[in-house]
Amino acid sequence: MPMNSVGFLNDFVDTPALLINEPVLQKNLKTMAAYCKNTGIALRPHTKTHKCPEIARRQLDLGAIGLVCAKLGEAEAMAEAGLGPLLVANQVIGPLKMKRLLKLNDQVDISVCVGRVEHVEELIRTAEGANTILSVFIELEVGMQRCGAAGPVAALDLAKKISDAPRLEFRGVMGYEGHAVGTKDLVARHHKAETAHHELALAVAMIRENGIEVPVVSAAGTGTFNLGVDRDELTEIQPGSYCLMDSDYHGYENVCDHFELACTVLATVIDQVDRRIVLDVGLKSIATDQGLPVTRWREDIIPFEIHEEHYCMEAGEDNPVPRVGDRLELLPSHICATANLYDEFHVFREQSLIARWPITGRGRYT
Amino acid sequence: MPMNSVGFLNDFVDTPALLINEPVLQKNLKTMAAYCKNTGIALRPHTKTHKCPEIARRQLDLGAIGLVCAKLGEAEAMAEAGLGPLLVANQVIGPLKMKRLLKLNDQVDISVCVGRVEHVEELIRTAEGANTILSVFIELEVGMQRCGAAGPVAALDLAKKISDAPRLEFRGVMGYEGHAVGTKDLVARHHKAETAHHELALAVAMIRENGIEVPVVSAAGTGTFNLGVDRDELTEIQPGSYCLMDSDYHGYENVCDHFELACTVLATVIDQVDRRIVLDVGLKSIATDQGLPVTRWREDIIPFEIHEEHYCMEAGEDNPVPRVGDRLELLPSHICATANLYDEFHVFREQSLIARWPITGRGRYT
Incomplete structure (x- = not known):
């Protein structure tokens, strides 16, 4: 149960942050490109x-x-x-x-x-x-x-x-x-x-x-x-959505066979009482219109309430409770609406932060 | 029934846009300041x-x-x-x-x-x-x-x-x-x-x-x-929230006695069939976590469905149906989450656009 598979980002990336796993993105892009090429x-x-x-x-x-x-x-x-x-x-x-x-x-x-x-x-x-x-x-x-x-x-x-x-x-x-x-x-x-x-x-x-x-x-x-x-x-x-995917789409038969989750929101635990934890992400920094986001690798952590800048969750019995300062990856349920909240993606490959890609179309609603 | 009380903005402000009625804002600010001064x-x-x-x-x-x-x-x-x-x-x-x-x-x-x-x-x-x-x-x-x-x-x-x-x-x-x-x-x-x-x-x-x-x-x-x-x-x-207010708060006894709605989202009708209209605003440009926004002066227009960039509504019987190109003011139900989606406020007083105020704190989640 790797609670923080992107721990190498701790020194470079503050939270909340929108992460892209670049090899997964590239795989998604290639899968769709190959499908289209093959089917003409x-x-x-x-x-x-x-x-x-x-x-x-x-x-x-x-x-x-x-x-x-x-x-x-x-x-x-x-x-x-x-x-x-x-x-x-x-x-x-x-x-x-x-x-x-x-x-x-x-x-x-x-x-x-x-x-x-x-x-x-x-x-x-x-x-x-x-x-x-x-x-x-x-x-x-x-x-x-x-x-x-x-x-x-x-x-x-x-x-x-x-x-x-x-x-x-x-x-x-x-x-x-x-x-x-x-x-x-x-x-x-x-x-x-x-x-x-x-x-x-x-x-x-x-x-x-x-x-x-x-x-x-x-x-x-x-x-x-x-x-x-x-x-x-x-x-x-x-x-x-195929490029980045989200947890909502990934629950869809047919879609999940072809594309993987390339984008997550990295959050930090800022408070903890008993089994309840509070993350530094909220409805201003992760979309909730397709449902509350879940925690990667820790499906036992159940959403309790989301506020503008706080996400209150509860760790399941028999599982370790994340502590203040721990970082968790959240799976956005709606990536289009989530990416629209950020100015940049933090892009990593294996154990390195390789780029920050500006989301220059964000907020350009007119 | 003034369907578009901010029509003078048509030549200057494209939609969707976040508007502030400056005298209303200033009145809200003064009301709270006076309350605090008076009560010490x-x-x-x-x-x-x-x-x-x-x-x-x-x-x-x-x-x-x-x-x-x-x-x-x-x-x-x-x-x-x-x-x-x-x-x-x-x-x-x-x-x-x-x-x-x-x-x-x-x-x-x-x-x-x-x-x-x-x-x-x-x-x-x-x-x-x-x-x-x-x-x-x-x-x-x-x-x-x-x-x-x-x-x-x-x-x-x-x-x-x-x-x-x-x-x-x-x-x-x-x-x-x-x-x-x-x-x-x-x-x-x-x-x-x-x-x-x-x-x-x-x-x-x-x-x-x-x-x-x-x-x-x-x-x-x-x-x-x-x-x-x-x-x-x-x-x-x-x-x-007292400064800008929103339709959710304005439904609250006590609050609505003191503060008025200073901030709206201006939208354009882009399609219309029978009594159904589509506005160029969606869940990326107006928050929905406190409920779907309603139309100022046209409470008869009932929300049908909101998409990322489209808001489908239905005009009430016995009322004129807005036409393609018409502009409507929407009342945000949650102003904190709505303002977080925009880079600037368009500020007007009486019949003039007087300023564009950058929302420089937007997106600064860390």
């Missing part, structure tokens, strides 16, 4: 998980065809690092963002999503006003009840409008089956993913039947990266 | 809520005797801005933090908390090794079951040890009745606060009976700022 599907990883140019660069070096960003601000962070092509898998709206989009469009190959006529019209006005070409994906709503065109007919209408616009370039159609990705049961998840991809394929077919080329068809997250993606219509997948 | 209790506000030197400076300008910080990193942020005296209301542990504490101790009047003998011993070693004086508070556990000495006898033992150490200066005793602060019912909250302050007074009395001076006795948060603080033993209160 392109990989466009989502940067929303790590928001870190160094990890994005590794993904591109291993063959990814581009990056997906959740926000224009994240795309700016990647462009600042010289990375691309970029797809903002979101609706980009309003004059302030249009200015920033034009600036980015001069620097890097960037596409944005539309789901409604208003989105297309704003992009048309923007492209015409700037005398430039803007690249566009249609987002299709495939069952998540979030954003996107509601079905094939709505998608076709948007495709026509985009194709008719001299200053817009229609790049493809995207659907994100988040409702499937978040379904724990593998059979149900597989079924939902297949249904969503079928919806996507129907819309693409209708657009193509109307003489409009659809170069890219994009879908899937880490939970569905290999579920129902064997359709000819899908040209690429856009998983995010 | 000192005010040492907690910076964990705003982590923002500009707000801390205003608190000091209005008579606060110092600042409370949750972490050494927050104290560093305040010291960098030339602010103090500082009390880190937490146990500061380990050689890396000891180095930083010594550095801060050269720059500013700073105190840290201890709750166990190990904490005192590390501070003694540190102060002796550096040939300097370190200031110390004892934290007493007063019912929250978190950190601190367990009762008067344990506190007295620590006080003796601190007093006997030639290089430690004993500044006072602190108790935080978080379990009372978080109790919605006013009568129960008042009772818990009084009980906690009584525990604190007992410990202080025992220390004083043993001939040790206790200059400062500190307690209370925003929920208990005027509950049970009329004891002679309490010399100061340390509320945090």
Whole structure:
């Protein structure tokens, strides 16, 4: 029971700290790259998980065809690092963002999503006003009840409008089956993913039947990266969490067979009474929206209560109680929301701290 | 029903953005300062809520005797801005933090908390090794079951040890009745606060009976700022959230009579189908640990689901449905955790954006 397998970091890394085990990260990146290469599907990883140019660069070096960003601000962070092509898998709206989009469009190959006529019209006005070409994906709503065109007919209408616009370039159609990705049961998840991809394929077919080329068809997250993606219509997948993983995802059948936990939060015991201990991490420094984090190697330590900067836990009977000053590794239950709380990753390999990677996309919500 | 009372910000502030209504903030600051002046209790506000030197400076300008910080990193942020005296209301542990504490101790009047003998011993070693004086508070556990000495006898033992150490200066005793602060019912909250302050007074009395001076006795948060603080033993209160407030606190009897909501998150509608709308804010940009945020002026808009960067809501029947591009103000349910997600406040007064205040303490968890 190695209570602190990263004890060599004690002299260099203060807590709480976000750690990356670099060989595990690299293994995850290679596993997904190899899967895509073997199955002939392109990989466009989502940067929303790590928001870190160094990890994005590794993904591109291993063959990814581009990056997906959740926000224009994240795309700016990647462009600042010289990375691309970029797809903002979101609706980009309003004059302030249009200015920033034009600036980015001069620097890097960037596409944005539309789901409604208003989105297309704003992009048309923007492209015409700037005398430039803007690249566009249609987002299709495939069952998540979030954003996107509601079905094939709505998608076709948007495709026509985009194709008719001299200053817009229609790049493809995207659907994100988040409702499937978040379904724990593998059979149900597989079924939902297949249904969503079928919806996507129907819309693409209708657009193509109307003489409009659809170069890219994009879908899937880490939970569905290999579920129902064997359709000819899908040209690429856009998983995010696979690189770092988290304890929630790692409980998922299919996912846990392929990827390992590469990222943990290092914490210090600051108080202890009987079997109860208090760690110097709280809901400001580790995400709790997917559940309370557990302790690596010490599953017997049960969460008691989490505060803003304190985590109160109780060590199981028959196990040693960690003492003040001891360090424990916590497994984030939601890595995307946890990494968003930090400015850097502390990266180690074997017994060495090899780098600190800035999370330059963090906090860039606009 | 003013759907967007901050529409004048449209040309300057992109969304999501954290807004401060400056006159409301200033009114909250003055209300608490006046309360403390009138009752003769000192005010040492907690910076964990705003982590923002500009707000801390205003608190000091209005008579606060110092600042409370949750972490050494927050104290560093305040010291960098030339602010103090500082009390880190937490146990500061380990050689890396000891180095930083010594550095801060050269720059500013700073105190840290201890709750166990190990904490005192590390501070003694540190102060002796550096040939300097370190200031110390004892934290007493007063019912929250978190950190601190367990009762008067344990506190007295620590006080003796601190007093006997030639290089430690004993500044006072602190108790935080978080379990009372978080109790919605006013009568129960008042009772818990009084009980906690009584525990604190007992410990202080025992220390004083043993001939040790206790200059400062500190307690209370925003929920208990005027509950049970009329004891002679309490010399100061340390509320945090009163400055900005949040919708959770504002639902509390007693609190809502004194303080108003000064801080909101501005969001844009990016998609809409029937009565359902999607905002460009999510759990990465607004805290959800105290419940889902509601929409200002539009209480009819009911939360449907929150994702990392999307907030799906449904407008009530008989009310207009916000359209793509419309902006809405959300009321954070937990302002401390929300402000921790942003790098700056956008500050407005009447119809003008008057400043952007950096949240320099954000992310400084160590």
